[in-house]
Amino acid sequence: SIPIKITELNYNNAAGYFQLQSAWTEQFSTTLGLRYDHGSRYGGSFNPRVGLVYQPEDSTIFKLLYGEAFRAPSPMDTSETYGIISGTKNAAGQYTSSFFHVPNLNLKPEKSLTADFGIVIQSNSKKIKFENTYFYTRLYDAIVTDEFLYNGQSTIVYDGTTSQVFANQNKGKAFITGVSTNFSAEILPGLLLNANFNYTLGSVVENGDTS
Numbered sequence: 001s002i003p004i005k006i007t008e009l010n011y012n013n014a015a016g017y018f019q020l021q022s023a024w025t026e027q028f029s030t031t032l033g034l035r036y037d038h039g040s041r042y043g044g045s046f047n048p049r050v051g052l053v054y055q056p057e058d059s060t061i062f063k064l065l066y067g068e069a070f071r072a073p074s075p076m077d078t079s080e081t082y083g084i085i086s087g088t089k090n091a092a093g094q095y096t097s098s099f100f101h102v103p104n105l106n107l108k109p110e111k112s113l114t115a116d117f118g119i120v121i122q123s124n125s126k127k128i129k130f131e132n133t134y135f136y137t138r139l140y141d142a143i144v145t146d147e148f149l150y151n152g153q154s155t156i157v158y159d160g161t162t163s164q165v166f167a168n169q170n171k172g173k174a175f176i177t178g179v180s181t182n183f184s185a186e187i188l189p190g191l192l193l194n195a196n197f198n199y200t201l202g203s204v205v206e207n208g209d210t211s
Helices: 075-079
Strands: 013-023 028-039 043-057 060-071 082-089 095-101 110-122 128-140 143-147 155-158 161-170 173-188 191-206
Parallel strands (some): 095 161
Antiparallel strands (some): 043 060, 082 095, 110 128, 128 173, 143 161, 155 161
């Protein structure tokens, strides 16, 4: 038997934002923003955003961005229930299972802080352009799937087979960092060459350990 209850959720969310874009000189401009999110389940959060753009000449652009974000757990994050059946049977003819995902209604929202630095190099005609962006995101109360105690038990019985219990949980801090590169060139009228490269590295940090 599987002691999983059907969960009914009733909630509402609202959000609003303000953004101010200013061109201080022909070479320098800024963007300032503020977003407010409020939900009946998790309360409210203010999240700022700051962007700087500096273009010393037509062929070169520097961009710097900092922003914060708030993500409340979705109904799927908190309430989904599913298992994985291996497709093989044991001696009793029952399908075996080693994984069962259960709800966790105690999840907290994730909070993220992100910084981007980008550079654009282009020809005066803008037919050839090279863009490169480095980004770093720090997550707090990151939501990940891991082993879990459900009603004080680490395993449950699924179709006569014992399965390890997993659930979404807040696992301390995490980071995501990487580089995004794009090159484009108009070789002939109507013929565009485009190439891009992306590299991303992420890790969860829990109790001072990295995984």
